[in-house]
Amino acid sequence: MVMDEVKNQTSIEQLKEWDRNHFMHPTSSVRDHQENGAAYTFTKGEGIYLTDIDGREYVDGLSSLWNVNLGHGRSELAEAAKEQMETLPFSSSFNNYSNEPAIKLSRKIAELTPGNLNVTFFTSGGSESNESTFKIIREYWKLKGQPQRTKIVSLQKGYHGVTLAATRATGMDNFNSFGTSYAPGFLNAEPYLTGCEQGDKTHPNYENSIRGVIEREGADTIAAVIMEPIQGAGGLNVPPEGYLQSVRDLCDEFGIFMIADEIVCGFGRTGKMFGVENDGIIPDFMTVAKGITSGYIPLGAVIMKDSFRDELAELTGGVLFHGFTYSGHPTSCAVGLKTLEIIEKENIVPHVKKMETVVENEFSKLKEKHPHVTNERCAGLLGAFDVFKDPEENIPFKPEEAAAPTLSKLCGDLGLIVRPIMYKGANTIAFAPPLISSKSDIEEIFNIFSQALTRFERQVN
Numbered sequence: 001m002v003m004d005e006v007k008n009q010t011s012i013e014q015l016k017e018w019d020r021n022h023f024m025h026p027t028s029s030v031r032d033h034q035e036n037g038a039a040y041t042f043t044k045g046e047g048i049y050l051t052d053i054d055g056r057e058y059v060d061g062l063s064s065l066w067n068v069n070l071g072h073g074r075s076e077l078a079e080a081a082k083e084q085m086e087t088l089p090f091s092s093s094f095n096n097y098s099n100e101p102a103i104k105l106s107r108k109i110a111e112l113t114p115g116n117l118n119v120t121f122f123t124s125g126g127s128e129s130n131e132s133t134f135k136i137i138r139e140y141w142k143l144k145g146q147p148q149r150t151k152i153v154s155l156q157k158g159y160h161g162v163t164l165a166a167t168r169a170t171g172m173d174n175f176n177s178f179g180t181s182y183a184p185g186f187l188n189a190e191p192y193l194t195g196c197e198q199g200d201k202t203h204p205n206y207e208n209s210i211r212g213v214i215e216r217e218g219a220d221t222i223a224a225v226i227m228e229p230i231q232g233a234g235g236l237n238v239p240p241e242g243y244l245q246s247v248r249d250l251c252d253e254f255g256i257f258m259i260a261d262e263i264v265c266g267f268g269r270t271g272k273m274f275g276v277e278n279d280g281i282i283p284d285f286m287t288v289a290k291g292i293t294s295g296y297i298p299l300g301a302v303i304m305k306d307s308f309r310d311e312l313a314e315l316t317g318g319v320l321f322h323g324f325t326y327s328g329h330p331t332s333c334a335v336g337l338k339t340l341e342i343i344e345k346e347n348i349v350p351h352v353k354k355m356e357t358v359v360e361n362e363f364s365k366l367k368e369k370h371p372h373v374t375n376e377r378c379a380g381l382l383g384a385f386d387v388f389k390d391p392e393e394n395i396p397f398k399p400e401e402a403a404a405p406t407l408s409k410l411c412g413d414l415g416l417i418v419r420p421i422m423y424k425g426a427n428t429i430a431f432a433p434p435l436i437s438s439k440s441d442i443e444e445i446f447n448i449f450s451q452a453l454t455r456f457e458r459q460v461n
């Protein structure tokens with residue numbers, strides 16, 4: 001080994017040790033990390049590919065964290081950040097100070113959103129966006145003379161982030177019990193009971209439906225209902241046709257706000273600009289983050305109807321006592337603006353819709369070859385499948401068999417990063433490759449799925 005290689009080798013080992021000693025990772029096993037170190041340490045990204053510290057290449061099958069939608073290494077996004085940093089890196093939006101990128105981005109968002117969702121409040125990410133929406137809505141009801149109207153209804157298996165209120169809205173007990181997260185006024189309903197939401201009280205689970213919860217608590221105590229158009233982290237759950245419309249109608253019936261958490265679905269992921277457009281509904285609020293900058297820089301936003309903003313202006317008169325230092329960060333907004341320009345210029349959204357067909361075709365081939373694969377689902381380039389011990393007999397793998405993590409690790413060994421989800425006994429493999437993925441990229445992903453499943457079958461059969 002030449003001297004340079006030895007030096008390089010040492011520094012890699014050093015980095016791995018520093019990681020173990022000093023870097024606490026989010027949503028990771030503290031013990032596993034301390035014992036085994038990081039699972040992957042990436043050093044480079046180019047298009048849909050990532051390279052790790054040991055020089056191995058992987059397909060970024062989850063767009064990193066459902067966010068690097070335009071792929072890695074886009075110089076236009078780096079240039080937008082550089083240019084803005086050299087001109088005006090930061091400027092506050094408090095006290096009605098403003099800056100050009102934030103103005104232009106809010107205008108662009110208004111152009112892209114359906115209906116009159118024309119006003120944007122910027123945050124630094126998804127949790128802050130949901131947290132802000134809850135507070136703004138509760139403030140509205142208070143000013144409207146209905147201060148008891150504070151409760152937020154969300155769905156089981158929904159994911160809305162980890163700040164105190166957002167984690168309570170999150171319908172996954174592993175997240176919402178963490179740190180004894182106490183924030184009153186959050187209620188979880190069972191998802192996808194379309195008939196109940198339309199008023200059918202005969203269903204055995206009616207009481208757990210959103211309508212059932214509203215009825216039990218009293219509609220005049222409910223501030224808003226929040227849901228993802230398609231649930232991501234909770235298992236990639238796609239609502240049945242007509243469900244979102246039934247919730248929209250229910251909210252209208254009781255004068256309750258509907259919040260669509262578009263943090264994963266927004267900006268093209270599902271083959272429409274926003275996930276709600278698959279169902280043709282317009283929520284009262286949308287929360288966005290992730291894809292708004294393709295993950296290149298933190299940014300989130302609450303998007304509301306201008307009629308709501310007008311009413312709030314009339315009601316408050318005074319200061320909106322809510323905001324983050326980085327609300328409307330000029331550099332983040334410049335990158336956001338460039339991201340949305342690229343999405344339009346490169347016709348990303350219709351491309352994603354086309355790729356949905358490729359995914360569907362690949363799914364049917366995968367199922368033919370691999371008997372454990374079932375429940376395949378996708379919308380645009382957001383997809384998942386489950387593995388069952390025996391899909392026909394509906395026999396799942398036992399939790400101790402850790403089927404999804406095993407399969408995900410096999411995919412990793414073969415050069416594909418995906419997300420295993422094991423919530424409530426499921427064994428789901430979720431994927432969300434960059435929206436620029438071509439037909440052959442998707443075929444490559446499914447080819448790796450197939451190879452990984454062959455290895456998996458040898459292990460479990």
Ligand code: PLP
Pocket residue numbers: 125126127128130159160161162228232233261262263264289290
């Ligand atoms: N909402 C959804 C649907 C998400 O998937 C996420 C993050 O994965 C969040 C909210 C929270 O966003 P953040 O992690 O940026 O706070």
